[in-house]
Amino acid sequence: MHPNVSQGCQGGCATCSDYNGCLSCKPRLFFVLERIGMKQIGVCLSSCPSGYYGTRYPDINKCAKCKADCDTCFTRNFCTKCKSGFYLNSGKCLEKCPDGLEANNHTMECTSIVH
Amino acid sequence: CASAPNPKPGAAPSCPAQCHCEQDGIVLSVDCSELGLPEVPSALSPLTAYLDLSMNNISQLQPSAFRRLQFLEELRLSGNQISSIPGEAFSGLYSLKILMLQNNQLSRIPAEALRDLPNLQSLRLDANLISVVPEESFEGLQSLRHLWLDDNALTEIPVRALNRLPALQAMTLALNQIWHIPDYAFQNLSSLVVLHLHNNRIQHLGANGFDGLHNLETLDLNYNELLEFPGAIRTLGRLQELGFHNNNIKAIPENAFVGNPLLQTIHFYDNPIQFVGQSAFQYLPKLHTLSLNGATDIREFPDLKGTTSLEVLTLTRAGICLLPRAVCQQLPNLRVCTLHSAVPQTSFCFSSGLQHNRIHEIKADTFVQLTALDLSWNDIHFIHPDAFVTLRSLTKLDLSDNHLAALPLGGLGSLTHLKLQGNPALSEPFAEDSFPKLRVLEVPYAYQCCAYGSCGGYFRASNQWEAEGVSPEDEDPHRRALELFPGHADNHYDLEADEIQLDLEDSKLHPSIQCTPSPGPFKPCDHLFESWIIRL
Numbered sequence: 192m193h194p195n196v197s198q199g200c201q202g203g204c205a206t207c208s209d210y211n212g213c214l215s216c217k218p219r220l221f222f223v224l225e226r227i228g229m230k231q232i233g234v235c236l237s238s239c240p241s242g243y244y245g246t247r248y249p250d251i252n253k254c255a256k257c258k259a260d261c262d263t264c265f266t267r268n269f270c271t272k273c274k275s276g277f278y279l280n281s282g283k284c285l286e287k288c289p290d291g292l293e294a295n296n297h298t299m300e301c302t303s304i305v306h
Numbered sequence: 307c308a309s310a311p312n313p314k315p316g317a318a319p320s321c322p323a324q325c326h327c328e329q330d331g332i333v334l335s336v337d338c339s340e341l342g343l344p345e346v347p348s349a350l351s352p353l354t355a356y357l358d359l360s361m362n363n364i365s366q367l368q369p370s371a372f373r374r375l376q377f378l379e380e381l382r383l384s385g386n387q388i389s390s391i392p393g394e395a396f397s398g399l400y401s402l403k404i405l406m407l408q409n410n411q412l413s414r415i416p417a418e419a420l421r422d423l424p425n426l427q428s429l430r431l432d433a434n435l436i437s438v439v440p441e442e443s444f445e446g447l448q449s450l451r452h453l454w455l456d457d458n459a460l461t462e463i464p465v466r467a468l469n470r471l472p473a474l475q476a477m478t479l480a481l482n483q484i485w486h487i488p489d490y491a492f493q494n495l496s497s498l499v500v501l502h503l504h505n506n507r508i509q510h511l512g513a514n515g516f517d518g519l520h521n522l523e524t525l526d527l528n529y530n531e532l533l534e535f536p537g538a539i540r541t542l543g544r545l546q547e548l549g550f551h552n553n554n555i556k557a558i559p560e561n562a563f564v565g566n567p568l569l570q571t572i573h574f575y576d577n578p579i580q581f582v583g584q585s586a587f588q589y590l591p592k593l594h595t596l597s598l599n600g601a602t603d604i605r606e607f608p609d610l611k612g613t614t615s616l617e618v619l620t621l622t623r624a625g626i627c628l629l630p631r632a633v634c635q636q637l638p639n640l641r642v643c644t645l646h647s648a649v650p651q652t653s654f655c656f657s658s659g660l661q662h663n664r665i666h667e668i669k670a671d672t673f674v675q676l677t678a679l680d681l682s683w684n685d686i687h688f689i690h691p692d693a694f695v696t697l698r699s700l701t702k703l704d705l706s707d708n709h710l711a712a713l714p715l716g717g718l719g720s721l722t723h724l725k726l727q728g729n730p731a732l733s734e735p736f737a738e739d740s741f742p743k744l745r746v747l748e749v750p751y752a753y754q755c756c757a758y759g760s761c762g763g764y765f766r767a768s769n770q771w772e773a774e775g776v777s778p779e780d781e782d783p784h785r786r787a788l789e790l791f792p793g794h795a796d797n798h799y800d801l802e803a804d805e806i807q808l809d810l811e812d813s814k815l816h817p818s819i820q821c822t823p824s825p826g827p828f829k830p831c832d833h834l835f836e837s838w839i840i841r842l
Contacts, residue, residue, distance in 0.1 A: 219433040237385030237409040265476040269500045
């Protein structure tokens with residue numbers, strides 16, 4: 192084991208180093224690189240940071256970016272909360288709701304028109 | 307444990323010890339994550355709207371832990387050791403929208419606890435040990451839209467429990483032990499848009515397995531054990547993304563995607579596919595990428611009638627005998643086409659990437675509007691002088707490993723990458739101005755690089771290397787000519803990465819064209835004894 196890599200790590204880390212934080216995670220956690228100034232610190236999370244979504248695989252769990260108009264998402268193509276100025280409609284972020292639906296400015300979603 | 311006294315009117319809401327609280331209008335965001343807490347703090351303000359208790363050591367939830375939190379919208383309990391949840395733990399949380407229970411020790415769905423959450427939209431139960439999903443698990447969740455059950459121990463699709471979720475839009479059941487999908491498994495999920503089933507053991511799929519999924523757009527069946535093509539997809543009229551790569555499927559039948567006219571991407575590599583129906587990929591007007599690698603039984607080029615948006619076609623190691631002339635008209639948008647080992651002894655109207663074929667001749671008017679053309683590993687002896695004339699936008703040409711004695715230059719003025727090695731009869735050097743935009747060149751003989759300043763450049767650079775204690779042999783092989791074409795079987799060529807790489811190299815002390823094999827002491831630029839044969 193490399194001299195700077197220690198075993199006694201915090202939180203979800205499996206291995207870590209003083210300088211780079213987590214180098215690997217305990218099983219089933221998401222490995223994320225956080226930028227602090229010029230440094231990048233590895234952290235192990237049970238869910239990806241806001242603006243990212245997680246995909247689990249047998250050997251690794253990865254975080255990837257949502258689309259630019261989306262704050263939180265299930266997959267890249269399915270948003271669960273849009274950025275301000277956009278309306279959510281079945282996983283998509285729209286500037287205007289499609290015909291047949293109306294914009295709810297409280298929830299920022301497109302909803303069926305109630306007659 | 308005693309609940310905190312009601313705060314005096316106007317007093318700031320209390321924040322549990324060690325936690326970090328932020329006020330957002332009248333409500334509070336409370337972050338108690340990663341504090342090693344053994345249980346839920348008691349002094350929680352009734353005005354708490356967001357509570358993060360993730361990554362602590364909580365193994366049990368007290369029945370009344372959250373009872374007064376009627377404004378709570380998001381509750382994070384992920385990354386703890388919770389193995390069971392009392393039935394009343396979440397009662398009264400009428401505003402709760404997001405509940406995160408992933409990365410815990412639950413072995414069954416806490417149905418009782420989830421009974422009365424009318425506004426819950428997102429429920430995360432991934433990375434637990436769940437093998438039991440009682441029928442009433444989601445009974446009270448009429449607003450649920452997003453459900454994570456991936457990375458658990460399910461062996462069956464929880465059909466009855468799922469039938470109670472009419473508002474569900476996205477669900478993942480990936481990374482479980484599910485071995486089959488019965489008929490009508492998702493019958494009531496008419497709002498579902500995304501369904502992930504990757505990394506299971508699915509071998510059998512009922513012919514009506516996907517009935518009812520009228521709005522499904524993304525279906526991920528990758529990394530399963532499907533033996534046959536998932537014909538049940540025919541009812542998915544709005545499907546846009548389909549993946550079944552890494553399965554055991556041997557054939558793609560005729561009219562395979564007749565029920566899916568909106569398909570944009572289909573990923574099915576790493577299947578032992580031998581046969582592909584002629585009509586399998588017809589009438590897919592939104593499809594832009596099609597890769598059929600190693601389908602050895604394909605005898606005829608697939609009929610792509612109505613699949614007019616195709617931009618990238620990869621068809622390697624197939625057994626195709628003829629490229630139909632109509633294919634040019636059928637695919638007006640094709641930019642890159644890779645056809646390894648396909649077409650013998652014939653001319654063809656159109657191609658751009660034909661590695662490992664047995665093409666013998668290339669006639670005039672053969673190519674249309676291409677940017678990349680890969681003809682490596684053929685038997686090409688002759689190229690008509692006008693063969694490339696129409697290719698104004700061609701930037702990458704690979705003619706390596708053929709039997710060329712000459713290369714017509716007409717139409718090749720825009721080339722940035724040219725590969726010609728493996729043509730022993732192609733011994734004439736090129737004039738420096740033959741390819742004004744060239745950046746990467748591979749030629750049969752080192753002396754053919756001399757026209758590009760490699761000789762001087764080489765010696766100066768090599769002296770430079772010695773001065774810096776770096777011999778040419780230490781040079782990172784990656785800096786040699788790069789693999790060129792996207793979709794080429796053994797190259798993960800990333801256009802952006804290549805451009806950056808080339809810019810990097812330009813800034814160093816290197817000739818502007820990266821030409822290989824580089825001439826050297828034993829491969830000089832000048833004739834030896836009036837004969838270039840000696841300097842080979």
